[in-house]
Amino acid sequence: MSTEQLTEVEMITVVIDGFEVTVPKGTLVIRAAEKLGIQIPRFCDHPLLSPAGACRQCLVDIEINGRAFPKPQASCTIPVEPGMIVKTQLTSPVADKAQKGVMELLLINHPLDCPVCDKGGECPLQNQAMSNGRPTSRYEGVKRTYDKPVAISSQVLLDRERCVLCARCTRFSEEIAGDPFITLNERGALQQVGIYEDKPFESYFSGNTVQICPVGALTGTSYRFRARPFDLVSVDSACEHCASGCAMRTDIRRGKTLRRLAGDDASVNAEWNCDKGRWAFKYLITRERVATPMVRGSDGELHEASWPEALAAAAAGLKSKRAGVLVGGRTTREDAYGYSKFARVSLGTNDIDFRARPHSDEETSFLSSIALGLSTTYSDLDKADHVVLVEFEPEEESPIVFLRLYKQVRKRAIHISTTAPRISRGNHKLTAVRTSLSSVSGLTAKSVIILGERAAETGGTISAAVALAASTGAKLAWIPRRAGERGALESGAFPSLLPGGRPVSDASARVDVASAWGVSHLPQNPGRSTSEILQGLNTPDGLEAVVIGGVDPADISADALSQLLNTFVVSLEVSHSAITAIADVILPVAAVVEKQGTFVDWQGHARGFEKAIDDAQTRSDVRILSMLADELGAPINLPSVSATAREIQSLGTWDGARAAFEKTSAGSAPRTEGTTAMLHSWRLLLDLGTLQEGEANLAGTARTARAHISASRAAALGVKNDDRVRVSSERGSLTLPAVIVDISDDCVWVPRNSLNSQVIPALGFSSGVVTVVKA
């Protein structure tokens, strides 16, 4: 146990309504009362925001060592003190009258539109007006009215007359998200939340303000007027978008997701989530769902088929061919396990990879050797003195990691360094400084080096980070972008690993798994990675068939789709896609809300979730794979997600030796001169990602794609801000408005997958040398 944990917290005993309660020093009276089950009404108070004392709803009578405050005090601003006696509305007539008085005042200007308000039925104002308000109003005057609603962004609407001016939203934006794009304007009763002129509320975390608004003043554009809270069925869920691991709540009405909210998990997302997690769920109804199995006929067209027909066709196509598996990064742990077992048992191959993105042998070696042994967690970030971001943009690629870091930057001014060629908005908020792995200094055992998935794109980067961690004692973390990657790695959906991190190369590991699976042996040849699988297609020794989970070929390479042509493709998909268009057999599978499962977050913690839509007829990938395995005559016996989870559990994790990490030395950086530049890019949180389809209001707050160049390059090109520049490779080009920023002179940065800037399809690669000219 560290010395920190041993530090005793001073405890203080106070009396509230006649009951003693002992709480840590610094606890606010309102929270001490909660411990006793005494609920003091409140609006502006929020346990994760700094106290405001603005609404005055929580007034209580307080005396300390016999000295009474002359007037009631806001219990949300006063910490407990020894000898304190608190009388809430339950025992003090003065406090009770004060609270009723404040409630009456809050209501004089509040409209009576509860029957049409989104918040009606789950509204703190409504509830507390009933519990702590006067039965009738004495107000006969004129109520304040405003034009309504005001769109403070495309996704958040503001009804000012409903606002009780508690400043939760503005405090959240400033203190938690670091995006003070909304503020209180005007004064007196005309005070109102507002945005700066021509600057909408384009925060990646804006949805949280809707969730913590204690009235219906802030509403989500997409959900507005859609449902009544009492018609919704709420299910605890886990977010499928990134590896942050947010707890979520999914609200369903009659088989449809109406909204998603941030769930509570103090160790991960506190009570927050990002706007993508909150609002990007319509992808399910946007594209045409794959409703039935489909088989490509002799006419070359896809035809609907029965399950037995389709499974037979898939089995026939796979049986006679060398087949591999592309899993994709968005599967649950159980589904990934299904693919892993299916590849080994039914296809007899280790040619399976979850990486539907640029990757490298160096990364393969890292993931086989070090990654699964990493135990870095959010709490290490909370305690870190210095965090190095290696090819990782927290706000864009793992927003909760950003929030956790931002909290520590605000609280303790910790150091953040980044290897990025420019300081993004998110990193600017983190006061990050640019560094390189060879020059970063001052790391200690309390420091954390975070590797993003893009570290695989530059040879030697992962090796340098591993070496730096080893030499400084700093902790290492690997934070992939997608929610399923860590779970897929643990499940062995990887060429060099069996489930539980067992090395394929280790005979005893193979025997272990083979006996657990009841098969005589497992394939021992090292498997191929995603790119090797694709490049080997249609070559003499390569594969002839591929089973593909949720993969967008454009995420891998510009050639991926064409490489898959003339190959037997079995596609397990939710909706029609580029893969289903070329597939020979399509097997429909359940979407996240239609199944149970587990995502494994970047910390390696399981984030289980239940089926949100009870009566869904679709089935999880693992169930389909199990049927296909039966059809192939090499069963994997995974009839359900829960059976799979049990098998994963009983198989456990590997405690034997892991492969050694094979270092890769950094190649010499390509030279750039004149109009050539090194291309850098990453995905923005809100972009053209498949899972964001169908949510125009969310897309409305996405950043505009721009080519980021340095002042000296701009001068050399004769380009000003907003002038268009063409970024081109041998394969193609992107034409974007320029923005002049502080970026290395030899670099150009463009968003990887945004509107007008889809780097891989357009340029053929995600990093390399490009030319930049004035368009």
Place this chain on the structure above:
Amino acid sequence: MTQLTPVLSAHWDEADSFTIEGYQRHGGYKALEKALSMQPDEVIQLVKDSGLRGRGGAGFPTGMKWGFIPQGDNKEHYLVVNADESEPGTCKDMPLLMANPHVLIEGMIIASYAIRANYAFVYVRGEVAHVVRRVQKAIEDAYKAGLLGKNILGKGFDLELVIHIGAGAYICGEETALLDSLEGFRGQPRLRPPFPAIAGLYARPTVVNNVESIASVPAIIANGVEWFQAMGTEKSKGFTLYSLSGHVTNPGQFEAPLGITLRELLELAGGVRAGHQIKFWTPGGSSTPLFTAEHLDVPLDYEGVAAAGSMLGTKALQIFDETTCVVRAALRWSEFYKHESCGKCTPCREGTWWLVQMLHDLEAGKGTEEDLTKLLDLCDNIAGRSFCALADGAVAPIISSLKYFRDEYLAHQRNGGCPFDPIASTTFATVGA
């Protein structure tokens, strides 16, 4: 009878009173020399011993406030002078700065020296451009004379003095709102603790003092504690500026020892408007409960006024004679507070909005006696429930006017409207006056 004790206002009648020459001719900046030859703690002790209390309204002992600044903490300290004089009826700091800005500057240098501040700020309300120009010129002249900047008077003390112009919000007279405004934020009161002495301007230990408090310091340094204590009453020492306005023959500033009565001040000011009698008055601006003719002999010091149920406040004595409708006066003041409520907390923001509507109806003769009960109950739900003292001030004239003139409120209802001729109460009135 108590006589006037002109100290701050002693030379206001001289044509060049506001210039550095005019100020130095009467010993200006001599107190500074004396103070700089003392130890800072001696200066604090001397101000403590003098019994000088804050002249901005609350009457907190000035020396004690200075003593709260933690010393040896290796942090910047700041002195901020509150010249955001906005209380209705209050008109002492602005004339003082017009006629003698250097006395404030001298006081600020001494105070900064005492609390070890190297930066001092004057926050002047934005509406008084002419005052701002005078203070700016005075600061310029003081810099030229080596009284500000580096190594003041060769004594090794440095001070930069900055004037900041407010944007016209009453709330910025509240010291923490003033600090927010000074930092460039929207002026709204801050949660306390931390108090400004610990984390004030830019979260550094800060003393916030009223203009008159700081301007009183040079005279105390120059003439000593005994001289100062010879004026005033037991717990309210010294001289102060009383501002008489309204229905009074010679309105203006009267500098007198604390504890003088309105009866005495009225005699000095030529009495109530000819042919009229006093009806009600404010002892310290509109935020202090009203007094009536029965309070003419209340000693106007901190304790005397408090004992009589009001507050000394800013010593803004607004005199209203019998032509004035108290309901109308309360409504006008309420409109002011509604306009100036910053909006941060519910009781003030919504309460002032409601009060104005109720008073409008009451002035128009609408409603019943029950509405007066409701009005008082509403005041009770506002007073002492809000974030800062603004709302307490807002209900003060309403509660006190109902206490002394309840029947006048009822008369409006009986009369179906206001029984007064509003023109008669104007100071330019001929008819009815």
